[in-house]
Amino acid sequence: MTTTAPPAHYARLSILLHWLTLVLLAAVYACIEFRGLFPRDSAERDLMKALHFMLGLTVFVLVWLRLATRLRNPTPPILPKPPAWQTGLAHLVHLLLYGLLIGMPLAGWLILSAAGKPIPFYGLELPALIEPNPDLAKFIKGWHERVGTWGYWLIGLHAVAGLYHHWVRRDNTLRRMLPHR
Numbered sequence: 001m002t003t004t005a006p007p008a009h010y011a012r013l014s015i016l017l018h019w020l021t022l023v024l025l026a027a028v029y030a031c032i033e034f035r036g037l038f039p040r041d042s043a044e045r046d047l048m049k050a051l052h053f054m055l056g057l058t059v060f061v062l063v064w065l066r067l068a069t070r071l072r073n074p075t076p077p078i079l080p081k082p083p084a085w086q087t088g089l090a091h092l093v094h095l096l097l098y099g100l101l102i103g104m105p106l107a108g109w110l111i112l113s114a115a116g117k118p119i120p121f122y123g124l125e126l127p128a129l130i131e132p133n134p135d136l137a138k139f140i141k142g143w144h145e146r147v148g149t150w151g152y153w154l155i156g157l158h159a160v161a162g163l164y165h166h167w168v169r170r171d172n173t174l175r176r177m178l179p180h181r
Helices: 012-037 043-072 084-115 134-169
Strands: none
Touching (some): 043 084
């Protein structure tokens, strides 16, 4: 019987999807922040909001591919192994990140649905998920904005943890997710 050593890196598709998600999230956040540079009801502001929504839904689509890839491929071990509390905290942060990647685009879709607005997706118009309800749209939007702000902190914590592991603990946490040669 032969045993194979655990992988040193995540699968190439996992790595690609991780960094592509980062770029998309940066664009999603940039679009919604930059919309304020344009006057209300201007074509530029409407474009920023439409891009925010379409890129967010792109993240929503990709997260399911990420999860499928993660389930199919083994997770490379962190060497040296971190303390159990760090592993537990990392699992919690990953769970919250996946919740963000799934919940925020879904909330955006619900907001547009409840507001009775069209739901654009690269030239297509997606169906509404719920009937128009302006009060519900306002309620969901408030939570969407709040959780979006928390997302900055969560993404920042994830990045700082990766850098901490790389530069302070000097383990392979970050290197596992870097493109390998």
